[in-house]
Amino acid sequence: MRKCALSVMPDLLRAVAEATPLYLPVDTDKGDALFTRWFEGADWSGACNTARGPKDLFFPQTEDLVAFKTAGKTVEVLDIRREQEDFVVFGVRPCDVKAIEVLDRVFLSEPVDSFYAARRNHALIVTAACSRPTETCFCGTFGIDPTALCGDVTVWKTEDHVYWQAATEQGERFLAALDGFLEDADDTAVTAQRAQTAALLSRLPLHSLRADAFGGGKTEAFFDHPAWDTLSQSCLGCGTCTFVCPTCQCYDIKDFDTGHGVVRYRCWDSCMYSDFTKMAHGNPRLTQKERFRQRFMHKLVYYPENNDGLFSCVGCGRCLAKCPISMNIATVMNTLGGDAR
Amino acid sequence: MQVKEFKPLIVAFCCNWCSYAGADLAGNNRLNYPAEVKIIRVPCSCRVNPTFILRAFQRGADGVILCGCHPGDCHYTSGNYYTRRRMAMLFSMLDYLGIERERTRVEWVSAAEGAKFAATMNDFVQTVTALGENKRLEDLRCKA
Amino acid sequence: MQSVTRQDLLDTALEKLADGTVSHVLGWSRGTFDYEATPTLFSDPDTLRTAFVWNDFCGANLSKYLIKHTRRLEGRLLVFLKPCDTYSFNQLLTEHRFERERVFVVGVPCNGMADPRKLKAQADGILSVTAEGDTLSVETLYDGTRTLAVADLLEERCLTCKSRRHAAYDLLLGEEGEVQDSARFDEVAAIEAMSPDERFAFWQKELSRCIRCNACRDVCPACTCEQCVFGNPSSGVENKAASNEFEEKLFHIIRALHVAGRCTDCGECSRVCPQGIPLHLLNRKFIKEINENYGVYQAGAEVGTRAPLVDFTLDDPEAETVVRRGDDA
16 A cells, blocks of 8 residues: 655646546535546545536547538548547546446447447546545445445545555556655555444445345336335426436437538437437337336346346435435335335 | 638528518619628518527527517517517527627518618628627537 | 424314315425425325425425326315415416316415525535524534524525515415515626626536536426427427537527516526526526516416516517616616
8 A cells, every 4th residue: 555645635636637637526616526627726625426426527418429421412421539548537436436337337348339438448547435425325235335445546535644555457557657656555544544434334324225125137026116106206307316327328319410411429318308218109108107217227126137236326325415306216215125025 | 821701691580571571672772781691581570489599690690680570560460579579588698698799689671671671781790790700609510 | 494383284284184175285295314305295194294394495396296286186286385486386377287276275484495505515414404493403424413593504595585475375374474675686787797708707607517407497387388399309409418508508598588477586496406507597687677678577476467578568678778778887
């Protein structure tokens, strides 16, 4: 394990940013934090987590795929892809690192999504272990230890020091490049902090929430559950939960007519919307109840069924914090999980 | 290097009954107005949904002008009165968002006012030329 | 602190359910945390007794839910409406979105609602919140138990409350308030006073945060179209995501314009925005313009009035005059 004084972090981050584009959580004037490209004076936010996950850096909300140019009766296909450069994402929380694993299973399995893969292959992820979880956190429900080593490198921030440990070869190389800033350290402080954080986690309101009742093969147990009616009753059908979710991965592909050609782009889509998966006859999910059910069944049943039991919720708590009517996956799990067979 | 002279693209929505006929009259009378003005004929100024105006800017317009019958002369009795309120609201919103107010205009031009039509267009083109390219309400995809 | 208690509301609801006046009750239940409330439809007295809440976090305006529930359910619905919510209620009636006789409105006085965002900014790791008079006792993970004044946590819209008088009710609990002489247009005036460049920079920064989740539209009691133009592939302007700066502006300008003259300024749009964009400042701009150019108009103050943008007078000011007004000041 290596360490540096907290006071050298600005210089260290500048050195990283000078070598490779760097993204890190920075506080906004709205009282939240967002992953932001490093700029001179950018402070590493102390927020429990960013308002939106690092998903945007790998799978942006909107992205152009290909363009067409028409001239008379000919159509020219334009390759508008750009060479992806290496970049570093610093300060990713362990729940969000897990979320990237969830996305990887979707986008990196055959057929590989080359746009996503290009970004993933060029990214180095520096995880920031948690020491101040908040009431919306429930990563433990999905077996995530927010103090453990993950990503390419993990940092633990204590009162006056930052401890570093590499988890991959790429991470080792990254740390080697920062050698001038780091010194060797033992893990006493980190071990103490981890124990302290574990004690805090056990006091969180959602600490006892369990996912055991869910998983692959549970479609029949939950699909026709009577509680969906009441759970979805007040759902506005907005896309807030989906768009702040670090694992939601649905998108739509559309053509934009520029007046002299066409840009084909993709943008995030939400299963909560009435025009989601629209077919000739409309949306196959006619009511908000069905759309609402889809979102949670996907996270808790369908996804694990196809992905060796991995849930596609990581307990980051963003949807809990942002839902306009305070209806969320924790309430759904509590309501359905109690009488699961 | 030669700097290309800026020629604005102007979209003019013209009511079929008055302003479009006014434009016709301007032509018949051999009155000049800039070729940058692209006229879109509408059945009534009231047909112009605010979305049309924003879409015109999106597709590369540098200025949008809406011409209709004089208040009181609407072919459909009252269409232009609604237009007047609606456009007043849209334009004040654009102004509120910091988008140059001079890029939008409403003008009442009757079928007899060929000269007014030409003068209005000349003046509007001049104003927009002075403002330069529309940068605040542009869609880069349409400019590529 | 609210002047009527949970028990007052609960007794009324139970009584109306028991005597058959209504078959359902639309109110709030506790959300995941103490500082949240979920709009909830009750039909069973026992559930009502256990789950119903009325506290400083019942900000959600229930009026829009009446469209959905009156269509789906038989019988009459009891709904609790705060003064600002009753304006939305009247506006929905004006637009014939449901039938008046299907609803039994219980007017609830409101002293302003607390903003969970402000609460969370002051207390980290909130384990519980208990109301104690005009203060909240907040048990936290990191700073023990804190005592915070509700007055310091009020939502922006409550700080500029337009009315404490109900615009409609069948039964009023507690005492009726008055229309407020609030300074709700001050913020709009401050933006108007900026230079065009400053205004552009201000809105560019705000609107670029938009993630097009559509929460503002979906919560808005004035947005009741069966299908929104922005969600309709054949409308030609459908845009699902904020593709670029233009589309962010297009969506917000058109949405504000669609509700201009019908927006009651209930403030739900800004309350639900996950990105904290002050959307009410767009709607208020229109209300201010309408008041100053076409005469003072409060949407929802009465049922059946004609919204200003579907009305006119022969001597309305020209668009040019409206936009340039105030230039000399």
